[in-house]
Amino acid sequence: MSKLSHAQWSSRLTFILAATGSAVGLGNIWKFPYMVGDSGGAAFVLVYLLCIALIGLPILIAEWLIGRRGQKNPINTMAELAEQSGHNRAWVLVGVSGVLGAFLILSFYSVIGGWSLSYTLSSVTGAFSGQDAEGVNALFNSLLASPGILLLWHSAFMLLVIGIVARGVTKGLEGAVRTLMPALGVLLLVLVGYGIASGYFGETLAFMFNPDLGALSGGVVLAAMGQAFFTLSLGMGIMMAYGSYLGEDVNLLATARTVIILDTLVALVSGLAIFPIVFANGLDAGEGPGLIFVTLPLAFGNMTGGTILGLMFFLLLTFAALTSAISLLEPVVEFVEERTPLSRGGATLVAGIATWALGIAALLSFNVWSEVSIVGLSIFDFLDTLTSKFLLPLTGLAAIVFVAWCLDRQSVRQELALGSTGEMLWNATARYIAPIGVIIVFIGSL
Ligand code: PHE
Numbered sequence: 475m476s477k478l479s480h481a482q483w484s485s486r487l488t489f490i491l492a493a494t495g496s497a498v499g500l501g502n503i504w505k506f507p508y509m510v511g512d513s514g515g516a517a518f519v520l521v522y523l524l525c526i527a528l529i530g531l532p533i534l535i536a537e538w539l540i541g542r543r544g545q546k547n548p549i550n551t552m553a554e555l556a557e558q559s560g561h562n563r564a565w566v567l568v569g570v571s572g573v574l575g576a577f578l579i580l581s582f583y584s585v586i587g588g589w590s591l592s593y594t595l596s597s598v599t600g601a602f603s604g605q606d607a608e609g610v611n612a613l614f615n616s617l618l619a620s621p622g623i624l625l626l627w628h629s630a631f632m633l634l635v636i637g638i639v640a641r642g643v644t645k646g647l648e649g650a651v652r653t654l655m656p657a658l659g660v661l662l663l664v665l666v667g668y669g670i671a672s673g674y675f676g677e678t679l680a681f682m683f684n685p686d687l688g689a690l691s692g693g694v695v696l697a698a699m700g701q702a703f704f705t706l707s708l709g710m711g712i713m714m715a716y717g718s719y720l721g722e723d724v725n726l727l728a729t730a731r732t733v734i735i736l737d738t739l740v741a742l743v744s745g746l747a748i749f750p751i752v753f754a755n756g757l758d759a760g761e762g763p764g765l766i767f768v769t770l771p772l773a774f775g776n777m778t779g780g781t782i783l784g785l786m787f788f789l790l791l792t793f794a795a796l797t798s799a800i801s802l803l804e805p806v807v808e809f810v811e812e813r814t815p816l817s818r819g820g821a822t823l824v825a826g827i828a829t830w831a832l833g834i835a836a837l838l839s840f841n842v843w844s845e846v847s848i849v850g851l852s853i854f855d856f857l858d859t860l861t862s863k864f865l866l867p868l869t870g871l872a873a874i875v876f877v878a879w880c881l882d883r884q885s886v887r888q889e890l891a892l893g894s895t896g897e898m899l900w901n902a903t904a905r906y907i908a909p910i911g912v913i914i915v916f917i918g919s920l
Pocket of ligand 1: 705799801
């Protein structure tokens with residue numbers, strides 16, 4: 475992917491599938507609902523949606539634009555574009571911090587991917603059948619309490635990721651994304667239907683969409699912004715790398731809109747599927763990272779056809795997690811490949827093992843190392859906080875500032891193919907609203 479001009483996506487659809495494969499993942503189905511639950515519901519959702527539209531959309535476009543311009547990996551692209559436009563080479567830091575972010579995220583992402591694999595097996599063995607709230611909680615807690623089992627599943631998930639990336643078949647997955655993602659969507663809708671039948675859908679709608687602005691704090695706003703970056707795979711050079719394969723004729727705005735709408739729909743529908751179960755069973759919406767693992771088994775364990783639906787759901791969730799994880803490992807592999815004499819296979823192994831090793835620290839923080847804290851956070855929470863709340867927004871901020879302020883305006887205008895109103899909106903958003911928004915959120919949270 476690193477060398478001069480290279481292959482392109484065969485079509486806009488393939489590109490959308492690849493970008494959606496990266497964007498839609500655990501962030502939407504696992505993380506979004508528990509963050510909503512943690513942060514008091516609708517107020518968080520409102521800020522999240524604002525961040526997606528006003529910050530996420532322009533930054534997504536900016537990252538693609540940079541990638542398409544540079545036609546190289548993020549680090550070399552930033553180096554070259556900075557030089558061409560007469561700016562400081564320090565801009566390569568954008569690429570470097572992206573690689574670092576991807577590495578850190580994948581380490582804990584894989585642990586959750588492992589939970590999903592483990593729950594796939596549990597659904598087959600009928601572990602959820604007839605369980606009550608207490609039963610599913612016990613099931614989840616016993617998983618968390620077993621470092622060996624967590625390690626097994628984390629390793630299995632990482633092996634899958636390494637296997638796929640090493641064989642370079644990443645692009646072969648787009649076909650699968652095309653059928654499996656809609657299937658996952660359908661299952662989520664089935665769960666929403668189940669939630670409606672439970673009689674707690676009204677509560678759920680109010681919880682998610684009737685904001686109590688008093689619940690907003692600097693911390694909640696920062697969390698919502700971080701989630702917007704995380705869910706769109708921004709601030710990691712990933713979208714930049716994807717953009718480097720993008721043909722000149724592809725309309726960036728229209729494509730970004732499609733990807734963002736899909737991603738946001740999956741997140742919102744996941745929330746609509748989960749909270750009725752929470753309310754119907756008197757569970758704690760603020761349960762944290764375990765939320766989907768203590769709610770969905772309740773639904774699957776007590777509905778007709780639940781075993782097969784549960785199996786399909788966790789399989790598809792694992793698949794969605796894999797397509798995101800692959801996009802996370804890719805930049806790390808490229809980084810290693812370029813800076814060492816290692817072959818692609820060797821580089822994948824080194825990058826994969828390093829990530830896997832860090833992941834072990836993350837999984838131990840649920841049990842043996844639960845007392846270990848870094849700036850008051852468990853290792854898992856620290857990795858998550860450092861990346862989502864700091865690295866990604868800062869890197870994304872740099873990317874948009876670069877496009878809006880450093881690249882030649884005339885050529886950016888051409889590339890975006892906007893009319894005069896569109897251009898005005900773009901300038902207002904890219905030069906002021908998005909960057910200032912990120913900065914205000916930072917300052918407000920301090
Ligand atoms: N966007 C993915 C998700 O929501 C996670 C991810 C983050 C993937 C960053 C790639 C890069 O699950």
